[in-house]
Amino acid sequence: MSTARKRSQRLETMGTLAAGLAHEIKNPLSTMSVNLQLLAEDFAQARTPVELRTLKRARLLLGEVRRLDQTVNDFLKLVRGHELHSEPLDLELLLTDMLRFVEAENAQLGIRTRFSPDPDARMVHADPSFLRMALMNLIGNAQHAMAGAGGELLVATRGREHDVEVSVTDTGPGIPPDLHEKVFQPWFSTRQGGTGLGLPMARRIIEELGGEMRLLSEVGRGTRFTATVPRAPRQLTGGAGGDAPRAHDGSGGSAHPAAGPGAGPRTEPAA
Numbered sequence: 001m002s003t004a005r006k007r008s009q010r011l012e013t014m015g016t017l018a019a020g021l022a023h024e025i026k027n028p029l030s031t032m033s034v035n036l037q038l039l040a041e042d043f044a045q046a047r048t049p050v051e052l053r054t055l056k057r058a059r060l061l062l063g064e065v066r067r068l069d070q071t072v073n074d075f076l077k078l079v080r081g082h083e084l085h086s087e088p089l090d091l092e093l094l095l096t097d098m099l100r101f102v103e104a105e106n107a108q109l110g111i112r113t114r115f116s117p118d119p120d121a122r123m124v125h126a127d128p129s130f131l132r133m134a135l136m137n138l139i140g141n142a143q144h145a146m147a148g149a150g151g152e153l154l155v156a157t158r159g160r161e162h163d164v165e166v167s168v169t170d171t172g173p174g175i176p177p178d179l180h181e182k183v184f185q186p187w188f189s190t191r192q193g194g195t196g197l198g199l200p201m202a203r204r205i206i207e208e209l210g211g212e213m214r215l216l217s218e219v220g221r222g223t224r225f226t227a228t229v230p231r232a233p234r235q236l237t238g239g240a241g242g243d244a245p246r247a248h249d250g251s252g253g254s255a256h257p258a259a260g261p262g263a264g265p266r267t268e269p270a271a
């Protein structure tokens with residue numbers, strides 16, 4: 001059995017056990033969140049030192065409750081069996097849309113963005129929402145890596161015989177070689193407020209879509225994550241650019257339920 005398959009099966013078992021527990025945690029968290037909000041509102045006009053302290057503590061607790069809820073959500077995304085609906089998908093359009101989404105944030109962080117799509121590798125076969133979620137995690141990580149000093153984000157595609165490589169490259173601090181496997185393990189995070197679930201989830205999605213994820217990094221120079229995505233079936237025989245690019249946003253007649261103007265998950269996953 002392949003390593004990817006074994007990993008996938010292990011996660012499946014974990015998922016069955018964990019999904020119930022996660023829901024048990026989410027309900028009381030929601031009660032806590034609502035009541036902490038009410039408490040903070042009651043003390044919104046705080047004047048005395050005791051009142052001010054109470055307000056500060058309520059807000060702190062609210063922040064922690066929200067973070068815990070985010071962790072549970074990310075965990076559920078990771079362990080839950082995904083229902084993938086792959087379809088012919090215009091990768092260039094998807095990436096253009098994603099980069100537009102982070103444009104303003106990148107400008108604020110001092111990150112220059114470059115996009116280098118391979119014109120002969122537009123059409124892939126993938127689930128738009130899940131592919132977006134996986135790639136958004138890579139872009140989010142690149143942003144975090146460059147958040148302090150700025151830098152350059154390069155998103156590129158390159159067509160190969162049966163698949164398309166999508167790479168996300170940053171000029172951040174890089175990842176030391178001894179951590180190259182670790183970063184894909186659940187809960188590993190060096191980031192303040194990070195869950196350590198972004199990369200394992202992204203890798204799992206890419207593998208379930210029939211591709212693989214690779215990491216190339218050099219400390220002090222930057223990091224490149226590469227995900228491979230299968231080409232759309234027709235392109236395997238019809239050659240590059242054989243079919244008209246079809247929008248992933250439903251305008252091209254896509255029957256994908258999650259599709260709609262500005263398709264993709266409504267809430268971006270925490271990366």
Ligand SMILES: Nc1ncnc2c1ncn2[C@@H]1O[C@H](COP(=O)(O)OP(=O)(O)O)[C@@H](O)[C@H]1O
Pocket residue numbers: 137141142145170172173174175183188189190191193194195196197198199200223271
């Ligand atoms: N582009 C990157 N540059 C440097 N380090 C990275 C990059 N992407 C991921 N990492 C490292 O991998 C860890 C795990 O990433 P991830 O699974 O997305 O969790 P999180 O973002 O919540 O920390 C990060 O905390 C960071 O240490």
Ligand SMILES: [Mg+2]
Pocket residue numbers: 137140141198199270271
């Ligand atoms: Mg992340």
